[in-house]
Amino acid sequence: xxxxxxxxxxxxxxxxxxxxxxxxxxxxxxxxxxxxxxxxxxxxxxxxxxxxxxxxxxxxxxxxxxxxxxxxxxxxxxxxxxxxxxxxxxxxxxxxxxxxxxxxxxxxxxxxxxxxxxxxxxxxxxxxxxxxxxxxxxxxxxxxxxxxxxxxxxxxxxxxxxxxxxxxxxxxxxxxxxxxxxxxxxx
Numbered sequence: 240x241x242x243x244x245x246x247x248x249x250x251x252x253x254x255x256x257x258x259x260x261x262x263x264x265x266x267x268x269x270x271x272x273x274x275x276x277x278x279x280x281x282x283x284x285x286x287x288x289x290x291x292x293x294x295x296x297x298x299x300x301x302x303x304x305x306x307x308x309x310x311x312x313x314x315x316x317x318x319x320x321x322x323x324x325x326x327x328x329x330x331x332x333x334x335x336x337x338x339x340x341x342x343x344x345x346x347x348x349x350x351x352x353x354x355x356x357x358x359x360x361x362x363x364x365x366x367x368x369x370x371x372x373x374x375x376x377x378x379x380x381x382x383x384x385x386x387x388x389x390x391x392x393x394x395x396x397x398x399x400x401x402x403x404x405x406x407x408x409x410x411x412x413x414x415x416x417x418x419x420x421x422x423x424x425x426x
Contacts, residue, residue: 258352259352259353260352262348262351262352262354263348263349263351263352264348266347266348266351266352267344267345267348270344270347270348271341271344274340274341274344278335287314287319287321288314288319288320288321288334288335289319289335289338291335291338291340292319292320292321292333292334292335292337292338293321294338295333295337295338295339295375295376295379296312296321296323296333296337296379297312298376299312299323299333299376299379299380299383300312300323302376302377302380303325303380303383303384306380306384308325308326308384308387309325309326309327310323310324310325310383311324311327312324312333315332318332318334319334319335320332320333320334320335321333323379323383325383325384325387326387328387330383330386330387331379331382331383331386333379337375337379338375339371339372339375339405342371342375342405342406342409343368343371343372345409346364346367346368346371346409346412346413347364347367347368349413349416350363350364350367350413350416351364353416353417353420355419355420359419363416363419367412367416370408370412371405371408371409371412374404374405374408375405377404378401378404378405381404382396382397382400382401385400
C-alpha cells in the first residue's frame with residue numbers, strides 16, 4: 240500500500256501533464272484513424288491519388304502559373320502521386336504526405352490538449368487549419384520554383400527549407416494558442 244500512495248501523489252501532482260498527454264495522443268490517434276479510413280475505404284474515382292492531394296497539386300500549379308511559369312501536373316503512372324512540371328521539366332512528385340492533412344491533425348490535437356472555450360477552440364482550429372493549408376500550397380509552389388531555378392540546391396530546399404516553412408508555421412500557431420489559452424483560462 241505504501242507504493243500506491245506515492246504513485247497517486249505523482250498523478251495528482253502531474254494531473255495537467257497527464258491530461259495533456261492523454262488528450263493529445265487520444266485525439267491524434269482518433270483523427271489519424273479517421274483520415275486513414277478515408278484514404279483506404281473512400282478512394283476517389285475522380286481525383287487521383289486522393290481528393291486532398293489532387294487539390295493541393297492543382298492549387299500549387301495555379302500559384303506557379305500565376306508567377307509566369309508554364310506548369311502542368313499529371314498523374315504518376317507507377318505510384319500514387321501527381322507529377323509536377325515547370326516548362327516541361329519534371330521537378331517533383333506531390334504525394335499524399337504533401338497535402339498537410341497529417342500536420343493539420345498534429346496541430347488540432349495539440350490545440351485540443353489545451354482546450355479552452357468551445358467557440359474559441361473551434362475557431363482557432365479552423366483558422367489554423369486554413370493557415371497551414373495555404374502555407375503548404377505556397378511552400379510546394381516555392382519549392383518547385385526553387386528547384387527549377389536552383390537545381391543544385393534541391394536537396395537543401397526539400398530537406399531544410401520545405402519542412403521549416405510548414406513546421407515553423409505550426410509552431411508559431413501553437414505559441415499563439417498557448418498565449419490565447421492562458422489568457423482565456425485566467426479569466
